[in-house]
Amino acid sequence: MKNRYIPITIIVAVLCATALVGYLTPSGEQEVPPRVILDNAGGRVIFTHAAHTEDYGFACVDCHHDGIGQEKFISCGSCHPAAFDETFRAEHQNNFESEDACLRCHYDTPQEELAEDNRPDTEFIPTRADAFHAQCMNCHEDMGAGPYGDDTCYDCHAR
Template sequence: MQRRYIPIATIVAIMLAVAVAGYLNPVEEQEVPARVVMDNTGGRVIFNHQFHAEDYGYDCTDCHHDDIESDTFLSCGSCHPSEFNEQFRADHQKAFPSEEACLRCHDDVPEGELAEEDRPDTDSIPLRADAFHTQCMDCHEQDGGPYEEDACYQCHAR
C-alpha cells in the first residue's frame, strides 16, 4: 500500500470502530423527550419538552391531563384532533392503550358504528389548536413566557 493511503485507511478504520460501538451501545431512552415537533398551519413549533419539564419544574400532568392507567402519556392528537372528521372517527381508537380510555368521552365502550345520539358532544372537546393555545398561553401568561399578540413567532416557525 502506498504511504499516502495510510492516514485515510486509519481514519476510515476509526470511523468504522466508532460506528460499530455506537450501534452496539444504543443510547438509553430518555424519561423526558428533549424536544417535540408539532406541525401545524400556524408554522411548525419545536417544543423544548425537557426545558419546560426540568428547568421550569412542570410535572407531566400539568400538560398531559391523562388519568388513564398507562406507562406512557397519550399524544394530544389522540383526544384533540385537528378536526373531528370521518378519518378521526375511524382511526382514533387505535391511539388508546385500553378500553378504559374510551370512557373519557363515551358512556360505554363502543361496539361498532355509533348512532349519532350516542356520539360524544364534540363541541365540548377542544380541537388540537385550541387545546394547545389554551394550555400553552395560560402557562405563558402566568409564568412570564412569550404571551403577547405578536409573540406567536417566538414559538411558531414562519
C-alpha cells in the same frame, strides 16, 4: 521514515473502530423525546421537554393531563384531532390501551356503530390547535412569560 507512520496508522484505526462501534450500536428508544415539532398552519413550533421539566420544574402531568388506563402518556391527537372527521372517528380508538379511556368522552364503552346519544358533543372538545393554544398560552401568561397579543405569534411559531 516508515516507522513514523505506524503510530498515525494505529490512531486512525482506533478512531475508525470507535466510530464504527458508535454507529452500529443502537441507541435505544427514549422514554421522552427531547424535542417535539408541532406542524401547523401558523408555522412550526419546537417544544423542548428538558426546558420545561428540568429548567422550569414542571411534571409530565402538568401538560399531559390524561393518561387514563395507560402505561405511558398518549399522544395529544388521540383526543384532540386536527379535525373531528371520519378518519378520526374510525381510527382514534386504536390509540388507547384500555377501554377505560372511552368513558372520558362516551357515556358507555362503544361496542359497534355509535348511537347518536352516545356520541360526544365535539363542540366541547378542543381540536389539537385549540388545546395547545389553551394549554401553552395560558401557562405562559400565568407565569408572566408571554406571548401576548397578535404580534407575538412568532415568538413560538417559526416563519
